[in-house]
Amino acid sequence: MHDNVIPFQLELPLEDDDVKPAIYIAGPMSGIEDLNHPVFNQTAEAFREGGWNVFNPAEVDVELFGSTEATEEAMEKDREQFLRTVLAADLEWICVNADAIAMLPGWEKSYGARAEHATAVALGLQIIYIADVTED
Numbered sequence: 001m002h003d004n005v006i007p008f009q010l011e012l013p014l015e016d017d018d019v020k021p022a023i024y025i026a027g028p029m030s031g032i033e034d035l036n037h038p039v040f041n042q043t044a045e046a047f048r049e050g051g052w053n054v055f056n057p058a059e060v061d062v063e064l065f066g067s068t069e070a071t072e073e074a075m076e077k078d079r080e081q082f083l084r085t086v087l088a089a090d091l092e093w094i095c096v097n098a099d100a101i102a103m104l105p106g107w108e109k110s111y112g113a114r115a116e117h118a119t120a121v122a123l124g125l126q127i128i129y130i131a132d133v134t135e136d
Contacts, residue, residue, distance in 0.1 A: 027104025105132035
């Protein structure tokens, strides 16, 4: 558990003319069934229902490559080029748009998520650590 876990509410009180806060979802993908896309998608949906503008890299992967399976194939074919491509887009979005970043369980084991976390720290973004609901 992190000492700097920030309590948050998924639902935000927004006026019609308010801009939705923007959040990036970061977490592990490699070596996890379906690239962990179901967890990314569930988290994105919860934040959207709460009034957030969400960047979900799992959705972007599917948009870019056509499916989760095609994303896995692209990652396996040329991992370095794959990471260069997706990290460039992801980090740019964080730098330009994000107000906050949500860290999924296991993020510490992911090179990409650690880079995203470091960027969020450098920018002073709100960091939300999502608890692992499967832990006992």
